[in-house]
Amino acid sequence: MFERRLYFHIDWLLIAAVFALCAIGLAMIYSATGGPTSIYWTQIYAIGLGTIAMLACVAVDYRSLGDKSHLLFLAMVLTLAGVLFIGEVRGGSRRWIDLGPFNLQPSEFAKATVALMLAKMLGDTRRRALTNNDLIFAGVLTAVPLLLIARQPDLGTAVTLLPILLTITFVAGMPVKYLGAMALVAIIAAPVAYQFGLQDYQRERISTFLDPEQDARGAGYQQIQARITVGSGGVWGKGFTQGTQGQLRFLPVAHNDFIFSVLAEEQGFVGVIVALGLYLFVIMRSIEAARLAKDRLGAYLVLGVLASFTFQVVYNITMSAGLVPVKGLTLPLMSYGGSSMIATLASFGLILNVRMRRFTN
Amino acid sequence: MAIAEDRRRLAVRLRWLRAAVFVVFGVLSGVFWFLQVVQHARFQEMAANNHQRTLALRAPRGVIYDRTGQVLVENRSSFNISIVREHTKDLDRTIRLLAQVAGIEEPKVREVVERHRREPAYRPIVVVQDATLAQVAAVTARRLDFELPDIVVQEVPTREYPSQALAAHLIGYVGEASDQQMADEGLASGAVVGQSGVERVYNKMLMGADGARRVVVNSVGREIRTLDEMPPSEGQRVRLSINYEMQRAAEDAFRAYGYWGSAVILDPRNGDVLTLTSLPAYDPNDFSTGIDRATWAALNTDKLRPLQNRAIQGRYSPGSTFKVLVATAALEEGVITPERQIFCAGGGTFYGRFFQCLGRHGHMDLRHALEKSCNTYFYTVGDMLGVDRMHQWAVKLGLAGKSGIDLPNEIESIVPSTEWKRQRTGEKWYAGETISVAIGQGQLSVTPMSMAIMMATVANGGTRVVPRIVTGVDDGLGEGWRDVPPPASPYKPFLMKPATVAAVRDGLWMAVNGSGTATRARIAGRDVSGKTGTAQVISLKGRARATGSERDLRDHGWFVFFAPRDNPEVAGVVFAEHSEHGYLAAPIAKHVMETYFAQKDGVPLPQLKVPAPPAPAPAPVPTAPLRTGPNTAGPER
Numbered sequence: 002m003f004e005r006r007l008y009f010h011i012d013w014l015l016i017a018a019v020f021a022l023c024a025i026g027l028a029m030i031y032s033a034t035g036g037p038t039s040i041y042w043t044q045i046y047a048i049g050l051g052t053i054a055m056l057a058c059v060a061v062d063y064r065s066l067g068d069k070s071h072l073l074f075l076a077m078v079l080t081l082a083g084v085l086f087i088g089e090v091r092g093g094s095r096r097w098i099d100l101g102p103f104n105l106q107p108s109e110f111a112k113a114t115v116a117l118m119l120a121k122m123l124g125d126t127r128r129r130a131l132t133n134n135d136l137i138f139a140g141v142l143t144a145v146p147l148l149l150i151a152r153q154p155d156l157g158t159a160v161t162l163l164p165i166l167l168t169i170t171f172v173a174g175m176p177v178k179y180l181g182a183m184a185l186v187a188i189i190a191a192p193v194a195y196q197f198g199l200q201d202y203q204r205e206r207i208s209t210f211l212d213p214e215q216d217a218r219g220a221g222y223q224q225i226q227a228r229i230t231v232g233s234g235g236v237w238g239k240g241f242t243q244g245t246q247g248q249l250r251f252l253p254v255a256h257n258d259f260i261f262s263v264l265a266e267e268q269g270f271v272g273v274i275v276a277l278g279l280y281l282f283v284i285m286r287s288i289e290a291a292r293l294a295k296d297r298l299g300a301y302l303v304l305g306v307l308a309s310f311t312f313q314v315v316y317n318i319t320m321s322a323g324l325v326p327v328k329g330l331t332l333p334l335m336s337y338g339g340s341s342m343i344a345t346l347a348s349f350g351l352i353l354n355v356r357m358r359r360f361t362n
Numbered sequence: 363m364a365i366a367e368d369r370r371r372l373a374v375r376l377r378w379l380r381a382a383v384f385v386v387f388g389v390l391s392g393v394f395w396f397l398q399v400v401q402h403a404r405f406q407e408m409a410a411n412n413h414q415r416t417l418a419l420r421a422p423r424g425v426i427y428d429r430t431g432q433v434l435v436e437n438r439s440s441f442n443i444s445i446v447r448e449h450t451k452d453l454d455r456t457i458r459l460l461a462q463v464a465g466i467e468e469p470k471v472r473e474v475v476e477r478h479r480r481e482p483a484y485r486p487i488v489v490v491q492d493a494t495l496a497q498v499a500a501v502t503a504r505r506l507d508f509e510l511p512d513i514v515v516q517e518v519p520t521r522e523y524p525s526q527a528l529a530a531h532l533i534g535y536v537g538e539a540s541d542q543q544m545a546d547e548g549l550a551s552g553a554v555v556g557q558s559g560v561e562r563v564y565n566k567m568l569m570g571a572d573g574a575r576r577v578v579v580n581s582v583g584r585e586i587r588t589l590d591e592m593p594p595s596e597g598q599r600v601r602l603s604i605n606y607e608m609q610r611a612a613e614d615a616f617r618a619y620g621y622w623g624s625a626v627i628l629d630p631r632n633g634d635v636l637t638l639t640s641l642p643a644y645d646p647n648d649f650s651t652g653i654d655r656a657t658w659a660a661l662n663t664d665k666l667r668p669l670q671n672r673a674i675q676g677r678y679s680p681g682s683t684f685k686v687l688v689a690t691a692a693l694e695e696g697v698i699t700p701e702r703q704i705f706c707a708g709g710g711t712f713y714g715r716f717f718q719c720l721g722r723h724g725h726m727d728l729r730h731a732l733e734k735s736c737n738t739y740f741y742t743v744g745d746m747l748g749v750d751r752m753h754q755w756a757v758k759l760g761l762a763g764k765s766g767i768d769l770p771n772e773i774e775s776i777v778p779s780t781e782w783k784r785q786r787t788g789e790k791w792y793a794g795e796t797i798s799v800a801i802g803q804g805q806l807s808v809t810p811m812s813m814a815i816m817m818a819t820v821a822n823g824g825t826r827v828v829p830r831i832v833t834g835v836d837d838g839l840g841e842g843w844r845d846v847p848p849p850a851s852p853y854k855p856f857l858m859k860p861a862t863v864a865a866v867r868d869g870l871w872m873a874v875n876g877s878g879t880a881t882r883a884r885i886a887g888r889d890v891s892g893k894t895g896t897a898q899v900i901s902l903k904g905r906a907r908a909t910g911s912e913r914d915l916r917d918h919g920w921f922v923f924f925a926p927r928d929n930p931e932v933a934g935v936v937f938a939e940h941s942e943h944g945y946l947a948a949p950i951a952k953h954v955m956e957t958y959f960a961q962k963d964g965v966p967l968p969q970l971k972v973p974a975p976p977a978p979a980p981a982p983v984p985t986a987p988l989r990t991g992p993n994t995a996g997p998e999r
Contacts, residue, residue, distance in 0.1 A: 172379070229405050229412065232397040235398055245409055246412065249581055270394055277387055280387075288383075300372060
């Protein structure tokens with residue numbers, strides 16, 4: 002299965018960039034939690050497990066994965082449904098399955114599965130143009146896991162499935178006017194959704210985002226503190242473990258959702274540019290992998306996986322600067338979180354897989 | 363073909379995606395550039411405000427010494443418990459818990475917090491001043507448990523008056539600066555400033571400069587470490603002219619003989635105030651940690667007026683002590699010679715009215731008239747002198763007007779003149795009024811301080827001194843004590859005729875050492891010279907009317923003195939409220955003078971011997987001393 006010559010087509014630069022980001026994240030976790038705590042060690046184990054998952058995803062030909070995509074998808078939907086019944090309740094939501102030594106968050110793995118499913122479905126189509134039926138079917142396929150995750154409730158992760166659908170249908174040839182129409186509907190529907198579709202705490206988050214000072218001690222607090230954290234970093238930063246905002250806990254969950262704020266505080270604008278550069282490189286390199294892909298399945302798979310990754314990166318970094326409402330979305334590769342780390346590294350395994358096999362039959 | 367077409371479309375759409383990603387990342391770096399570079403200063407300050415707290419370190423006020431080096435006022439450490447609202451999540455809960463832990467009343471805490479509500483949240487609100495060790499321990503334990511992280515316990519220097527009420531009116535007390543004081547003197551909220559006496563007048567010297575400590579706190583307000591510390595600098599040390607032992611002797615004697623009142627004793631050579639007392643007094647320690655409402659109300663409503671500094675704020679009729687002034691003025695003006703004899707037949711008739719003397723003295727010269735306090739003699743001399751010349755000489759000797767002492771709120775002493783009466787009442791002066799003024803009755807109203815000045819001027823032969831309290835300052839810069847020069851006297855010195863000085867001194871000496879009225883002040887070998895006086899509290903008519911009222915109507919007793927007769931070193935006055943007779947004030951002065959001479963000679967200080975069992979403080983009839991205004995003292999006597 003793993004032919005020797007494939008080895009020469011592995012994208013070592015992409016791997017290097019991905020692990021560089023992991024290392025930066027690890028250092029920031031070390032700093033934010035005040036030394037080699039259990040959180041720090043858990044992250045190291047997660048990177049190790051993620052590397053194994055990555056290897057596994059590289060080893061199996063993505064086309065055989067594509068052939069089994071409907072089975073994988075079914076398994077994923079069943080797991081997500083199961084989580085709603087047997088999941089661990091934490092912080093008011095059921096997201097985790099207790100696996101003894103650690104907890105698994107299945108929704109993290111839903112992204113890659115949805116990407117694979119959509120890539121297989123739209124990449125296999127022999128018709129020249131994408132039909133509306135294809136689009137509807139793709140939409141339904143995405144909606145099922147999305148709703149299941151939203152029921153946990155975990156709106157943040159659920160929403161990351163949408164970029165997958167949008168990106169894959171976009172490159173598969175969805176007419177541009179559809180995009181325009183969707184944007185129009187979103188603009189009109191937003192106030193309605195705000196009024197009727199959201200829970201109170203969600204509405205509160207949005208309104209405090211628009212004016213954080215109105216609740217500087219409560220919901221707006223994190224946003225204000227995030228901005229102070231980033232802004233006080235300056236050009237060169239306060240130095241490793243020298244940040245005051247993260248170290249003295251003015252910024253909550255600094256090792257998790259706000260890891261990028263910690264980086265901005267301690268390493269300054271310079272550190273931010275380095276990290277942004279690495280992420281940009283990873284994304285561009287992955288788009289290149291999609292371009293080089295041997296078939297549409299490969300290209301769509303890469304782009305689908307990459308879409309949720311990019312969306313999450315952009316959203317989290319914007320949130321770190323206090324510019325969007327605080328949402329429980331982690332920063333892939335850097336934030337603390339076992340399931341997220343393993344799933345992200347596995348999905349990069351898929352991207353490497355596609356690029357590596359661009360010449361095989 | 364279809365595949366190629368497909369590839370082309372994919373490539374185009376990938377280019378779009380790339381462009382979109384580039385734009386998004388470009389915007390993101392722009393955002394971070396704006397936050398981290400353009401607005402850096404602002405956010406850095408906000409971050410510093412977040413985690414840095416500046417704690418004021420209160421400077422100890424300067425220590426106050428007496429002229430012999432005895433400590434009169436010092437500082438002790440006390441603990442303040444404060445709330446810092448900056449990191450308070452639930453102020454209500456904090457207040458409730460703190461009140462419960464420290465065992466104080468919750469409404470009181472609420473009231474204090476409410477009063478300071480508008481101040482910045484990082485500034486501590488002092489809730490408990492001078493906390494007990496038990497309170498400190500209880501609060502500190504809770505604080506470490508994170509139950510009360512927003513409570514701060516601070517050690518602060520607090521004013522301590524080891525001799526309690528001794529010289530309280532002179533030294534004064536401290537208190538939190540009022541809004542007015544904060545605005546006028548640019549003080550921080552909660553600053554402790556002198557509110558009375560020397561503490562107030564020399565506040566700038568005594569205050570020192572507060573220091574500051576910058577600490578790092580975490581998000582729940584717990585101190586992590588100290589960044590830097592600027593130690594406070596202590597206020598300047600001040601040396602007073604007061605003689606501790608004499609001051610003590612005066613107050614002991616007042617209590618032993620059972621009188622309230624006032625004593626002022628000066629060094630006639632330079633105006634140093636050796637003793638200044640006003641009784642009853644208050645304990646300035648009560649004010650040091652914020653006086654409680656009940657104590658303050660009690661002090662203010664007490665009919666004995668413990669807050670009044672009788673030495674400079676109490677005005678009384680001088681009685682026979684005024685004869686010292688009449689004698690001096692008449693001799694200096696050449697109206698009489700010391701040898702001029704006047705016949706006393708138990709009184710005399712002036713302007714159609716009979717004015718009584720307390721005895722039938724026969725032929726009197728000035729010396730004997732002073733010794734026996736003969737009214738007839740002074741009626742006659744006063745009539746020859748006229749009220750305006752008496753007034754002029756009162757101004758010259760320092761009996762009228764203000765002494766100019768560096769204490770706040772001194773009131774003027776009044777010795778009338780024709781001009782004064784016209785301005786005040788629009789009426790002309792009647793010659794008959796002069797007669798009663800000549801023996802210290804009528805519209806005369808003087809403070810003990812002005813009486814002391816007059817005696818000092820007579821004692822030194824014509825130099826009106828300005829009393830001074832502060833004689834030395836040590837700014838703590840290592841140069842030691844720096845003498846404060848006596849204030850330049852704004853009054854022109856005049857030399858009294860040697861004959862005048864000799865005659866008045868003799869007369870006063872005889873009053874004490876001869877067969878006069880003040881023999882109770884006699885000290886063997888010290889040539890004490892003095893004069894007693896009785897100040898009417900109410901006229902005989904008024905007395906009849908006021909019978910049965912609560913007021914204490916007994917007369918006040920005066921004793922003015924200097925010693926020794928030649929080259930006097932001390933001069934002053936003892937004013938004993940409601941002692942009825944001037945000679946009852948004399949033993950108090952005697953005890954103080956004995957203390958002075960014993961200290962000077964380096965022998966053991968005298969023990970106070972009270973011959974008669976002392977009446978306890980005149981508590982049975984607690985009344986305010988009545989100010990003898992122009993209307994209370996009638997001419998009859």
